[in-house]
Amino acid sequence: MVGPDETFNGTFAYAPHFTDAAGLRMHYVDEGPRDGQVVLCLHGEPTWSYLFRNLIDALRGSYRVVVPDHMGFGKSATPADRSYWLQDHVDNLERFVLGLDLREISLLVHDFGGPVGMGLAARHPERIRRVISTNGPTPFGQPRLAERLTANAQASPWFQWILKAEAEGRLEAVLGELGFNILSTLKLNGFERHALISDNWLQAYAAPFATPAECLGAIGWAKGFATGSHQFEVPDAAARRAIQSRPALAIWGMADRTLQAEHFLPLFSELFAQAPVYKLEGVGHYCLEDAPGTVAAHVAAFLQQT
Structure with a gap:
């Protein structure tokens, strides 16, 4: 766990907030006017709110x-x-959203944040105003979900790696050292903007995983896929109709090797048939790192237009 006041030399200089609503000490950034429309950003594996620092600055x-x-x-x-x-x-x-009583949410997701956020949307569609995918899957009861996940896993180096490591009993050992192999993991997923790499940047992404005991989150997301332990939330008919009626936007780095566009953009378009899709050539899985200005511009324009 990163220290509450750690800013990584000012690159993440946001006041820390904490809540125990979920039965643990959960950190969150909360920037911008309290009465402003809520943009809820959800990270995935193996990142954290640091991923959204440029977007926070652009929108707050x-x-x-x-x-x-x-x-x-x-x-x-x-x-x-x-x-x-x-x-x-x-x-x-x-529990987090209900504890803060967040409403009229623009849900912005990346990576595993996609199925987490869509799980919230299935349970509380009345709280969702918009859906924005930034290289984040949007599973919502589509009939071909399992087929798409399998096809992607067969083509994705990261998923092949974790499946092999789990089969050989090495998954915990490998991901338990994430603090040391964070750069190779990010690169494996598709990180293209090499000029961004600095000591501060590396420390920010490695620090949450300083010991094997602190890697349980990263291990859990990988192991859940490898063992079939994850359960995707399935919306009822009313929730599906409600969410399909919401404005939506997809922004996808086409150099993403972990969540490949050919498998996951159709998942988005099946749900949001009329929604715009921006395909960013030469941009990898971490589009918020590879093309932060472009992503922020598309998001800001979409929020203003809808």
Whole structure:
């Protein structure tokens, strides 16, 4: 866990906020006017709210930008007595959102934040105003979800790696050293903007995983996929109709090797048939790092137009 006041030499200089609503000490960023429209940003594996720092800066003048760290990531606690499956993170997010009473949410997701956020949308569609995918899957009861996940896993180096490591009994050992191999993990997923790499940047992404005990979140998301332990939230008909009626936007780095566009953009378009999709050539899985200005411009324009 990163220290509550750690800013990584000013690159993440946001006041820390904490809540125990989910039964653990959960950190979140809360920037912008309290009465502004809420933009809820959800990170994935193996990142944390640091991923959204450029977007926070771009939006906080007009919007209330709320960015939680999931259990086991960033400045949030990594309890040893909890499980880290997808459904656990959906439960935590639901308690977080209800605890802060967030409404009219523009849901912005990346990576595993996609299924976590869509789980919230299935349970509380009335609280969702917009959906924005930034290289984040949007599973919402689509009939071909399992087929798409399998096809992607067969083509993705990261998923092949974790499946092999789990089969050989090495997954915990490999991901338990994430603090040391964070750069190779980010690169494996598709990180293209090499000029961004600095000591501060590396420390920010490695610090949450300083010991094997602090890697339970990262291990859980990988192991849940490898063992089939994740349970995707399935919306009822009313929730599906409600969410399909919301404005939506997809921004996808086409050099993403972990969540490949050919498998996941159709998942988005099946749900939001009329929604705009921006395909960013030469941009990898971490589009918020590779093309922060472009992503922020598309998001800001979409929020203003809808």
